[in-house]
Amino acid sequence: MSPVEPDAGAAGPAEKPRHRPSRAPRTPMPERGAAERAQDFDEVALGYTEEMARAEAARCLQCRNATCIEGCPVNIDIKSFIGHIIDGEYEKGVAVLKERNALPAMCGRVCPQEEQCEIACVLAKKGEPVAIGRLERWLGDFDLACELEKRCVPEIAEPTGFRCAIVGSGPAGLACAGELVRLGHKVTIFESLHAPGGVLTYGIPEFRLPKAIVEAEIFMLTEMGVEIVTDAVIGATYTLDELMTEEGYDAVFIGSGAGLPVFLGVPGENLNGVYSANEFLTRVNLMGAYEFPKSDTPVARGRKVAVIGGGNVAMDSARTALRLGAEEVFLVYRRTEDEMPARREEVHHAREEGVEFKMLCSPSEILGRDGFVTGLVATRMALGEPDDSGRRAPVCVMDSEFEIDCDIVIVAVGTRANPLLAQAAPDLERSSRGYVLTDDEGATNIPGVFAGGDIVTGAATVILAMGAGKTSAHAMDRWLAGRSRAV
Amino acid sequence: MFEIVHKRQLSEAVFEMGVRAPRVARKARAGQFFIMRTTDRGERVPFTFSDWSAEGGWIRFIFMRVGKTTHELSHFEVGDSVADVVGPLGIPTHVEDVGRIAVIGGGVGAAVAYPVARAMADAGNEVTVVLGARNEDLLILREEFEALPLKELLVVTDDGSAGEKGLVTAPLKRLAEAGEIDHAMAIGPAIMMKFCAATAKEHDVPCVVSLNPIMVDGTGMCGACRVSVGGETKFGCVDGPDFDGWEVDFEELMSRQRVYVDDERAADADYSRGCSCHQ
Numbered sequence: 186m187s188p189v190e191p192d193a194g195a196a197g198p199a200e201k202p203r204h205r206p207s208r209a210p211r212t213p214m215p216e217r218g219a220a221e222r223a224q225d226f227d228e229v230a231l232g233y234t235e236e237m238a239r240a241e242a243a244r245c246l247q248c249r250n251a252t253c254i255e256g257c258p259v260n261i262d263i264k265s266f267i268g269h270i271i272d273g274e275y276e277k278g279v280a281v282l283k284e285r286n287a288l289p290a291m292c293g294r295v296c297p298q299e300e301q302c303e304i305a306c307v308l309a310k311k312g313e314p315v316a317i318g319r320l321e322r323w324l325g326d327f328d329l330a331c332e333l334e335k336r337c338v339p340e341i342a343e344p345t346g347f348r349c350a351i352v353g354s355g356p357a358g359l360a361c362a363g364e365l366v367r368l369g370h371k372v373t374i375f376e377s378l379h380a381p382g383g384v385l386t387y388g389i390p391e392f393r394l395p396k397a398i399v400e401a402e403i404f405m406l407t408e409m410g411v412e413i414v415t416d417a418v419i420g421a422t423y424t425l426d427e428l429m430t431e432e433g434y435d436a437v438f439i440g441s442g443a444g445l446p447v448f449l450g451v452p453g454e455n456l457n458g459v460y461s462a463n464e465f466l467t468r469v470n471l472m473g474a475y476e477f478p479k480s481d482t483p484v485a486r487g488r489k490v491a492v493i494g495g496g497n498v499a500m501d502s503a504r505t506a507l508r509l510g511a512e513e514v515f516l517v518y519r520r521t522e523d524e525m526p527a528r529r530e531e532v533h534h535a536r537e538e539g540v541e542f543k544m545l546c547s548p549s550e551i552l553g554r555d556g557f558v559t560g561l562v563a564t565r566m567a568l569g570e571p572d573d574s575g576r577r578a579p580v581c582v583m584d585s586e587f588e589i590d591c592d593i594v595i596v597a598v599g600t601r602a603n604p605l606l607a608q609a610a611p612d613l614e615r616s617s618r619g620y621v622l623t624d625d626e627g628a629t630n631i632p633g634v635f636a637g638g639d640i641v642t643g644a645a646t647v648i649l650a651m652g653a654g655k656t657s658a659h660a661m662d663r664w665l666a667g668r669s670r671a672v
Numbered sequence: 673m674f675e676i677v678h679k680r681q682l683s684e685a686v687f688e689m690g691v692r693a694p695r696v697a698r699k700a701r702a703g704q705f706f707i708m709r710t711t712d713r714g715e716r717v718p719f720t721f722s723d724w725s726a727e728g729g730w731i732r733f734i735f736m737r738v739g740k741t742t743h744e745l746s747h748f749e750v751g752d753s754v755a756d757v758v759g760p761l762g763i764p765t766h767v768e769d770v771g772r773i774a775v776i777g778g779g780v781g782a783a784v785a786y787p788v789a790r791a792m793a794d795a796g797n798e799v800t801v802v803l804g805a806r807n808e809d810l811l812i813l814r815e816e817f818e819a820l821p822l823k824e825l826l827v828v829t830d831d832g833s834a835g836e837k838g839l840v841t842a843p844l845k846r847l848a849e850a851g852e853i854d855h856a857m858a859i860g861p862a863i864m865m866k867f868c869a870a871t872a873k874e875h876d877v878p879c880v881v882s883l884n885p886i887m888v889d890g891t892g893m894c895g896a897c898r899v900s901v902g903g904e905t906k907f908g909c910v911d912g913p914d915f916d917g918w919e920v921d922f923e924e925l926m927s928r929q930r931v932y933v934d935d936e937r938a939a940d941a942d943y944s945r946g947c948s949c950h951q
């Protein structure tokens with residue numbers, strides 16, 4: 186399907202009225218007030234109404250050369266799906282999205298559009314870009330609100346007879362699986378946790394990405410034929426080798442993420458009340474600790490919580506701690522707000538909700554009494570010369586230590602590759618930091634074994650992981666085709 | 673869902689249970705554990721395999737009723753199913769012929785000690801088992817241990833209601849002093865392992881311990897299970913559960929095990945109100 190949309194200023198096909206872009210300002214996202222939303226785990230951003238979506242879509246210039254598409258890591262035909270919203274042909278819009286992205290309701294919510302498609306929007310040069318992410322979310326939600334039979338399910342090729350195994354059900358694994366079933370292969374995902382979704386399920390909180398949305402989009406993949414086996418740890422329950430031999434899979438994709446938490450290595454880090462962000466968020470999101478004792482898993486609820494870090498994970502931890510009833514939540518970051526890797530929108534939300542930012546300080550010790558945290562010693566930092574990442578490197582200010590009173594410390598300073606899978610697959614080539622080495626298309630050194638997402642790149646984004654999953658799916662498809670010729 | 677295929681009450685608060693889990697049974701080795709969730713709202717709780725059959729497709733474990741989850745589990749019957757079983761997790765106990773070894777099992781730790789003692793004996797070691805409990809009622813698996821090809825089975829209770837009166841460290845000390853053991857392996861409550869490791873160290877006997885820190889995922893993803901060993905932080909679930917007892921910071925372990933005591937008590941009290949077995 187290739188809908189022909191009139192370009193701005195150009196004459197359109199006879200049957201459609203010419204699109205006159207609206208000059209209205211960007212349609213704001215309706216949100217719940219900061220005071221109200223910081224009390225519960227319900228979603229913060231409410232999503233556009235149909236009118237809002239139409240109004241926002243109308244701002245799109247429908248450029249002849251749509252640069253936004255280049256900005257999208259999976260090259261969604263943005264111009265076309267927005268064109269369909271303009272025309273009120275929502276099902277067609279969904280189909281365009283799903284052509285490239287199996288999880289639009291999720292990506293619409295969590296992608297950093299401001300640095301991808303929206304920054305590439307022509308309108309961004311002079312003012313505010315079209316709210317592409319919000320429109321994507323609106324279409325994704327539109328699809329999920331339809332009755333099951335009416336939802337958009339992409340076309341599936343004739344069965345090839347090949348079986349593919351996927352390790353991990355995060356965005357990389359899900360995208361790879363979605364693409365492989367469309368190409369006619371049988372696909373089984375093996376997930377070590379009891380629920381699929383990876384970071385989408387255990388990491389990103391309910392108030393930003395409702396689990397009902399995650400479940401619904403994953404359910405659509407199972408409707409397409411993807412089988413998901415939970416409680417299966419590759420490297421323990423099965424080894425990589427066993428998948429290819431005893432279990433008889435023809436190709437394997439590894440999308441096991443970068444799930445190993447990094448700690449600070451400062452004294453006092455094993456005191457009660459010190460959490461990795463992974464543990465804290467897993468307890469709350471995956472295990473439902475915010476409903477304890479209705480759910481069985483507890484989490485410590487602090488009065489004063491210090492979160493170490495400046496990325497999305499730190500923001501999510503801080504905002505989660507607030508919702509668990511903390512009186513004060515501090516974000517302790519060693520650079521300044523300008524260097525924070527978190528999305529602007531999330532920084533803004535965190536600040537609105539009352540998270541206090543302590544910039545240019547770095548923890549040097551965690552203090553405790555009777556085994557529990559009582560505070561944090563931090564050192565003031567100043568910005569020096571740019572480092573490898575191009576950001577100005579923080580340097581300690583001499584004799585500037587001070588104490589922060591707190592009873593919970595959440596460490597959100599990054600994650601690494603979990604070695605569990607690779608330890609049971611010594612032949613799999615990895616970098617010195619443990620990430621799986623692949624070529625541009627995800628092929629590892631083991632024939633038939635591919636990898637993508639955070640396990641290859643280190644912690645990145647949902648859409649990059651999905652993009653890698655898709656790329657690998659096509660490489661796997663070609664590899665399998667080659668094999669059938671050989672047989 | 674994973675079906676319960678065996679249940680036996682070993683003492684007032686200790687139960688043996690078997691679950692159908694063929695994928696896990698295929699791979700289980702002595703010293704490894706699995707993680708279970710009883711229901712969809714359940715906590716992820718670790719238990720060590722006490723026995724398994726790859727052909728039969730089942731695993732067994734022995735658990736003590738200590739809180740909400742184990743309480744709830746004690747009411748599950750053969751034919752019921754639990755929501756999740758995942759494993760095998762952790763590094764298997766290192767089993768080789770090291771000569772003369774004392775395997776010490778205290779309380780419910782006897783359940784973990786059992787497959788270890790069996791594997792050690794199978795590997796050709798001369799195995800002495802020290803089986804300890806607070807009193808005779810809490811002593812478990814005595815007959816099972818008696819059936820193993822051990823050099824000796826020494827039974828110890830705090831109150832002397834069975835076997836020798838005292839703590840497991842007493843026979844351990846005697847064995848070490850007499851130069852009758854080259855190695856020790858202690859499995860039980862943290863405090864017991866702490867004193868066993870200290871006793872063994874005094875006599876220069878290496879002592880492996882099987883640690884049980886609080887866990888969530890059991891796959892190295894969260895760090896809840898951090899333990900300090902030789903001044904380094906290790907993850908109990910993937911680096912262990914076995915560690916060099918001489919080097920473990922037991923005070924830290926015991927402190928970390930208590931982090932949720934208040935919450936746990938409240939949850940179990942809440943559950944017990946609706947439960948008949950405690951009235």
Ligand SMILES: Cc1cc2nc3c(=O)[nH]c(=O)nc-3n(C[C@H](O)[C@H](O)[C@H](O)COP(=O)(O)OP(=O)(O)OC[C@H]3O[C@@H](n4cnc5c(N)ncnc54)[C@H](O)[C@@H]3O)c2cc1C
Pocket residue numbers: 295296297352353354355356357358375376377378381382383384385388389390417418419420440441442443444466497498501528603605606637638639640644645646647648650
């Ligand atoms: C709190 C948080 C907030 C974030 N916010 C954003 C955001 O707003 N926008 C954004 O774009 N990105 C965000 N990210 C980053 C993004 O979520 C990740 O880059 C992305 O999820 C990576 O996808 P993945 O599929 O590679 O890995 P993951 O999502 O980590 O999934 C890997 C899966 O593999 C499973 N697994 C691991 N090992 C094994 C094994 N041996 N056997 C079987 N299964 C295994 C894991 O349990 C997991 O389910 C955030 C990350 C976190 C932690």
Ligand SMILES: Cc1cc2nc3c(=O)[nH]c(=O)nc-3n(C[C@H](O)[C@H](O)[C@H](O)COP(=O)(O)OP(=O)(O)OC[C@H]3O[C@@H](n4cnc5c(N)ncnc54)[C@H](O)[C@@H]3O)c2cc1C
Pocket residue numbers: 705715716717718719720721733734735736737738739740741742743780783784883884885886887888913929930932933936937940
């Ligand atoms: C590797 C390992 C192997 C184990 N093997 C056995 C076994 O074979 N038999 C047995 O009876 N017990 C075993 N345990 C302990 C068992 O997991 C706990 O008794 C159980 O989780 C208690 O849950 P609860 O809700 O009944 O009690 P709670 O009231 O929740 O807790 C009671 C105590 O159990 C410990 N505990 C609580 N939650 C966890 C958790 N998620 N992970 C670990 N410990 C926890 C804490 O110290 C706590 O104070 C093992 C623990 C580990 C880490």
Ligand code: FES
Pocket residue numbers: 886887888889890891892893894895896897898907908909910
């Ligand atoms: S239990 Fe989560 S890392 Fe060990």
